[in-house]
Amino acid sequence: MKRFMQTLGKSMLIPIVAMPIAGILFRLSAGDLLDIPLFQAAGAIFIHMTVLIAIGVAMGLAKTKDKGIPALTGFLAITVLNEGLSIMNPELDMGVFGGVISGILAAMVYNRFKDTKLPNMFGFFGGEKLPITIIILLMIPVAGIFSLIWPYAQQGIDGFAQSLVGLGALGVFIFGFLNRFLLPLGLHHVINTYIYFGLGSYQTETGEVVTGEITRFLNGDPTAGYFLGGFFVIMIFGIPAVAMAISRAAKKEKAAETKALMSSGGLTSIIAGITEPIEFTFIFTSPLLYFIHSVYTGLAAATLYLLNIRIGFAWGGSALDYSLNIGLSNNGLLLIPVGLVFGVLYYFTFYYLIKKRNIKVVGREDEATFSEQSTESERELSLGHNKLEYIAKKIVDAIGGKENVTDYENCMTRLRLVVNDMAKVEDDKIKQTGAHGVVKVDKHHLQIIIGPEAGAVLSEFKKFVE
Numbered sequence: 245m246k247r248f249m250q251t252l253g254k255s256m257l258i259p260i261v262a263m264p265i266a267g268i269l270f271r272l273s274a275g276d277l278l279d280i281p282l283f284q285a286a287g288a289i290f291i292h293m294t295v296l297i298a299i300g301v302a303m304g305l306a307k308t309k310d311k312g313i314p315a316l317t318g319f320l321a322i323t324v325l326n327e328g329l330s331i332m333n334p335e336l337d338m339g340v341f342g343g344v345i346s347g348i349l350a351a352m353v354y355n356r357f358k359d360t361k362l363p364n365m366f367g368f369f370g371g372e373k374l375p376i377t378i379i380i381l382l383m384i385p386v387a388g389i390f391s392l393i394w395p396y397a398q399q400g401i402d403g404f405a406q407s408l409v410g411l412g413a414l415g416v417f418i419f420g421f422l423n424r425f426l427l428p429l430g431l432h433h434v435i436n437t438y439i440y441f442g443l444g445s446y447q448t449e450t451g452e453v454v455t456g457e458i459t460r461f462l463n464g465d466p467t468a469g470y471f472l473g474g475f476f477v478i479m480i481f482g483i484p485a486v487a488m489a490i491s492r493a494a495k496k497e498k499a500a501e502t503k504a505l506m507s508s509g510g511l512t513s514i515i516a517g518i519t520e521p522i523e524f525t526f527i528f529t530s531p532l533l534y535f536i537h538s539v540y541t542g543l544a545a546a547t548l549y550l551l552n553i554r555i556g557f558a559w560g561g562s563a564l565d566y567s568l569n570i571g572l573s574n575n576g577l578l579l580i581p582v583g584l585v586f587g588v589l590y591y592f593t594f595y596y597l598i599k600k601r602n603i604k605v606v607g608r609e610d611e612a613t614f615s616e617q618s619t620e621s622e623r624e625l626s627l628g629h630n631k632l633e634y635i636a637k638k639i640v641d642a643i644g645g646k647e648n649v650t651d652y653e654n655c656m657t658r659l660r661l662v663v664n665d666m667a668k669v670e671d672d673k674i675k676q677t678g679a680h681g682v683v684k685v686d687k688h689h690l691q692i693i694i695g696p697e698a699g700a701v702l703s704e705f706k707k708f709v710e
Contacts, residue, residue, distance in 0.1 A: 255304020255347070259296030262289050267558015268568065270462060277571070290459040291452070293441050294343040298322035301347025306354045314354045317375050321346035321383050328387020329394070336394055339455050340442040349386065353379045409444070413546040420474045421542030425535070427523065439471050461556030461572065469554040469572075473579065474545025475517075475561030481583035482540060482590045483519045484510035489594035490525065494607025502607030512696065517562030520657040524680040524693045525606045533603065536593060544586050553578050632697065635677045636704035639692065642677070644668030646709040650688075654702040659692040666690065 266289035273283030289296070302318025303311040325346050329336045338345070354375040362370035369377055408415040422435055441456035446465035454460055460468035487510035494502035509521035526533045548554075555573035557565035570576040598605055640646060643663060651662035663669060671682045674692060681693035694701050 252301065252305070252344070252348075255301045258300030258303055259293065262296070266290065267458075267462065268564070270558065272568065277568075287462070290441075290456075290462065291454065293456070293459070294326075294338075294340055295319065295322050297340060297343035297437065297441075298346040298350065301344055302350035302354070305348065305351030308354075308358065313358075313372050313375065314351060317354050317379050318347045318350040320376065321350040321379050324380055324383035325387050325390070328384060329391055332388065332391035333395070336391060337453075337455075338390065338394055340437055341397075342390075344437075345386075345390075346383070349382065350375070350379055353382060413549045416470055416474070416549045417542035417546040419471055419542070420545035421538050423475075424478075424538040424541045427527070443471070444468065458556060458558065461569075462558060464572065466554075466574075469556035469574075470549050471545070472556040472561070473548040473553055473573075474541060475557070476555065476566050476579055477544040477548070477583045477586050478541050479513045479517050479519060479561040480563055480566065481587035482537075482544070483513040483522050485587040485590035486526075486537070486594050487513075487522050489591045489598065490522075490605050490607060493595055493598040493605070498607045505606060514563050517557075517560030517565065518696065521695050524657065524695065526603070527681070529605050530597075530603045532601075533594060533597060533605075536597075540586065540590060540593075544582070547582055547586075548579065551575065551578060551582065553582065555579060632700050633704045633707070635679075636701050637708055638677045639674055639679070639701075639705065640708045642670045642673035643690065649709050652702065652705065652709065654694075654698045657693065657695050657698050659694055659698055659702055659705065661690045661692065662688050663690055664688070 266286040269283050269286035270290070272278050273280040273286070298321060299315045299318040302314045302321070306314035306317075308314065322343055325338070325342055329338065329342075357374045357378050358372050360370060360374050361367075362374070408419070411418070419435070419439060426435065439456070440458045443455070443457055444460055444465075444467070445453055445455045446460040446463060446468065447453050448463045454463050454465075457468050457471045461472065487506035491499070491503045491506040505525075506522070509525070512521050513519050523534070523537070553573070553575045555566070555576045556569055558569070559565055566576075566579070573579075597603060598608065602608070639659070640649075643649065643661065644665060645668075648663045648665055648668050649661060650664060653660050666684060666687050669682075669684070669690060674682050679692050679694055683691040683693070685691060
């Protein structure tokens with residue numbers, strides 16, 4: 245179940261890739277900024293997020309390298325489901341859950357029937373094309389079943405949403421805490437998807453109803469944004485403060501190297517809203533620091549709520565998102581002094597604990613012991629240079645060679661591998677390449693923490709395993 249949830253969470257990231265450019269264009273072209281109506285078409289990405297999620301989930305869960313047919317199967321699944329619900333009960337809206345369920349069913353149908361052979365006279369419809377037929381036949385009764393049971397489920401979901409909102413600052417704190425706390429397992433995307441695209445509803449000036457904190461905020465809902473604002477505090481102020489604390493706590497002989505790495509990670513968080521390059525330097529080294537980070541994330545969100553600071557984003561709380569969306573915010577400028585306070589809190593907490601408990605974060609590691617086979621270049625190898633092909637080759641060697649690999653892919657910051665024999669995986673040699681960490685999910689599933697270069701490393705990795 246944990247592995248399935250990880251894959252599901254990763255699958256939901258597929259459509260999220262479209263959000264940065266869509267959000268930027270949608271916001272810049274709004275009437276209160278550049279006022280370019282044509283560019284408002286980018287907002288369709290948010291309106292059709294349910295369909296995109298169904299496609300993404302189907303692609304992510306399908307057991308194939310070619311994702312074209314699974315994507316089409318996912319699209320057909322959500323299209324038939326939505327139309328069936330509309331026929332049976334026009335008031336029903338499964339929202340993001342409809343997308344997730346459709347994507348899961350589409351992937352299950354594809355995996356089950358993609359190799360099925362039909363008699364010659366029906367041969368054109370067999371093989372990989374058969375799931376296209378099966379999913380249409382399946383989703384009709386599925387739509388009928390959900391038209392009967394979803395009204396009760398919808399009441400439960402509405403109750404959860406109302407209770408979360410009704411908890412006020414505590415509800416916002418819980419979401420912020422879980423958003424970070426679930427990151428190591430890759431499960432934070434699951435809860436994010438509901439909050440971002442399913443929580444609440446708002447009718448726009450054109451009469452269209454949109455759901456989710458992100459979509460509602462960008463469309464002018466004056467009640468949206470309270471669950472999102474805390475991420476600006478963390479990404480613009482908190483994570484850079486952590487980077488500074490780690491740099492200051494580094495040993496003298498490693499100070500310059502650590503400062504360069506932390507400066508790059510801190511800027512990535514501020515500009516791009518990507519926190520993993522810094523988080524992965526302590527997430528596995530010190531669960532204590534990561535727990536505190538999760539608490540501070542929830543606390544930042546709750547503080548903004550209590551101060552009536554409401555602001556949202558299209559991507560992830562970067563400085564760019566802040567500048568684009570401050571015009572839609574409540575008390576958006578007050579976020580800066582709050583962020584500075586949290587930056588100080590982060591810095592002194594992390595610096596004190598790292599020094600006091602001698603936590604072995606970057607720059608404070610004990611000298612590594614290398615085998616006789618290791619070379620000087622391996623000891624100095626890091627993702628700060630362009631030797632990605634060399635890194636990939638050494639990773640293949642360290643996991644038992646290409647014969648030990650049965651499947652591989654990547655997310656934004658990780659290589660996700662399936663191996664035959666986990667005993668052949670040599671953690672130390674993998675880390676010698678410059679990887680940030682190794683996670684053995686179970687007997688066959690392995691994750692290697694790379695950072696933002698994961699996609700580039702995987703491209704090189706393929707050359708040695710295909």
